[in-house]
Amino acid sequence: MGRTVVAANWKMHKTAGEARTYVEKLLELVPSRLEFELIVFPSATALYVVAQVLRGSPIAWGAQNAHWETQGAYTGEISVNQVADLGAAYVLCGHSERRHLFGEDDATVAAKVRSVLAGGLVPVLCVGETLEQRRGGDAWDVVTAQLSAALKDIGPDAADRLVVAYEPVWAIGTGVAAQPEDAQSMAHDIRSWLTELFGSEGAEIPVQYGGSVKPNNADAFLQLPDVDGALVGGASLDPKEFWTIACSAVPR
Ligand code: 13P
Numbered sequence: 001m002g003r004t005v006v007a008a009n010w011k012m013h014k015t016a017g018e019a020r021t022y023v024e025k026l027l028e029l030v031p032s033r034l035e036f037e038l039i040v041f042p043s044a045t046a047l048y049v050v051a052q053v054l055r056g057s058p059i060a061w062g063a064q065n066a067h068w069e070t071q072g073a074y075t076g077e078i079s080v081n082q083v084a085d086l087g088a089a090y091v092l093c094g095h096s097e098r099r100h101l102f103g104e105d106d107a108t109v110a111a112k113v114r115s116v117l118a119g120g121l122v123p124v125l126c127v128g129e130t131l132e133q134r135r136g137g138d139a140w141d142v143v144t145a146q147l148s149a150a151l152k153d154i155g156p157d158a159a160d161r162l163v164v165a166y167e168p169v170w171a172i173g174t175g176v177a178a179q180p181e182d183a184q185s186m187a188h189d190i191r192s193w194l195t196e197l198f199g200s201e202g203a204e205i206p207v208q209y210g211g212s213v214k215p216n217n218a219d220a221f222l223q224l225p226d227v228d229g230a231l232v233g234g235a236s237l238d239p240k241e242f243w244t245i246a247c248s249a250v251p252r
Pocket residue numbers: 009095167171172173174175210211212213231232233234235
């Protein structure tokens with residue numbers, strides 16, 4: 001069995017104080033040993049306090065974004081080194097909100113993936129098509145173009161330090177999740193593509209589904225053969241709700 005990764009992307013929610021309360025509550029729910037990886041992605045302003053609470057626990061934390069340079073005159077940006085210094089182990093790269101609202105193109109996403117790997121952290125590479133692209137029959141072409149641009153310069157030795165999240169843009173924050181069979185088919189094709197690129201190591205890269213995952217549909221996604229976890233937005237803002245979703249990842 002490959003790795004399973006369940007992650008909470010809080011987006012631009014929660015003050016440092018709210019983040020502390022959340023992770024303290026989550027810790028009360030989570031057993032001392034987990035059968036899957038559990039990650040929270042707070043805002044950068046809450047990383048320090050989240051690290052204070054979670055250090056030594058089975059829950060990991062990561063940054064929602066990081067710049068591709070290690071330091072320099074980049075007002076308002078944070079570096080991989082800076083988030084690594086706070087114990088973050090993962091960085092989201094290429095989230096659709098970064099691509100569509102902040103104009104991140106494939107070259108930027110690729111530079112970020114490289115810098116996250118160079119900093120010793122794990123990029124969670126997000127890919128996914130818009131509704132228009134899906135309706136036009138272009139979903140797979142869009143996803144492979146995003147994968148290819150982000151991973152073409154990455155050697156196979158990095159394959160065991162990658163996570164891919166398939167997040168169809170039309171399912172994010174809409175309450176309209178993908179059909180599980182569509183998520184399964186896309187995850188399966190992504191895995192085949194990764195295997196072609198990286199060899200057998202590629203088959204082991206966790207492929208998450210994200211987009212309106214809720215407690216009432218988590219089982220339908222997390223028990224799919226090629227879906228190795230979930231990247232959860234809205235429903236991850238409450239620790240109990242997030243933990244209920246995560247429990248669907250326990251192998252049956
Ligand atoms: P929602 O779960 O709110 O649809 O968000 C998904 C997402 O974008 C996670 O990164």
